[in-house]
Amino acid sequence: ASDWTGVSTGIITGILLGIGVLCRSLLIVSVPFFIIGLFLIIKRRLYFLKYASLIIIVFFLTITPWVYRNHLLFGKAAVRLGGFENLWFGNNPYFGGDFDRECAYMEEIKKILNELPPTERTNMVIGEAVKYMKDNPGRFLRNTGIKFIRFWRFYPRTTPLLNKLTGVSEMKTKFISILSEGTIISLGIVGFIVSLRDWRKYLLIYIWIVSQTCVFLIAYPLIRYRLPLMPFVIVFAGLAVVKITQRRNINV
Secondary structure, X not given: OOHHHOHHHHHHHHHHHHHHHHHOHHHHHHHHHHHHHHHHHOOOHHHHHHHHHHHHHHHHHHHHHHHHHHHHHHOOOOOOOOOOHHHHHOOOOOOOOOHHHHHHHHHHHHHHHHOOOHHHHHHHHHHHHHHHHHHOHHHHHHHXXXXXXXXXXXXXXXXXXXXXXXXXXXXXXXXXXXXXHHHHHHHHHHHHHHHHHHHHHHXXXXXXXXXXXXXXXXXXXXXXXXXXXXXXXXXHHHHHHHHHHHHHHHHO
């Protein structure tokens, strides 16, 4: 086994995953895929079982105090009570249409949920979102495409009010965003393609980016939700720059 699959690394990994889930519960979606990634990377199956078991045990030990606290206070063992509004925000008749109406409906959802106790909010959000997806499969698929574009677009959506508050024009916002985010993401795509030759080395990064993207293809996407992914996109962008530089030096 290599150094990165040692006992201390497994313990630290489990703790960090637990803290991450406590800070942002949607991270839990990536945990099983992370374990699958380890299975594909670690060729010694017995060692994989030991290492993965260590991570899972430490992960659950990390989140258990908070889960138990919720059980004592609210009678429900869960990492998070209430919330998950983004699931309903992204699955309703007004998503993907007129943006002002979409925002207004989100405010209506917030008012409805604020009147409910925390233990009932999650059930209502999940129930409404799942019902919409089942009743409107075609529109759900269409909205998935819209969400992907919103999540990975080069510039944020702007409004006259936002422009007034920031003192920055819409054109300037788009120019700065495309120059920075657009360049990084474009190079990141090139770097991703280059990295496929050594895919095992980058597999856990692939899993992190893809799993979190998929979460927001179901929920409500905003550019700020991709910020935890951008450091890894920068890694791929750097890989692209190195590759381009190497080829240029060879040609020279």
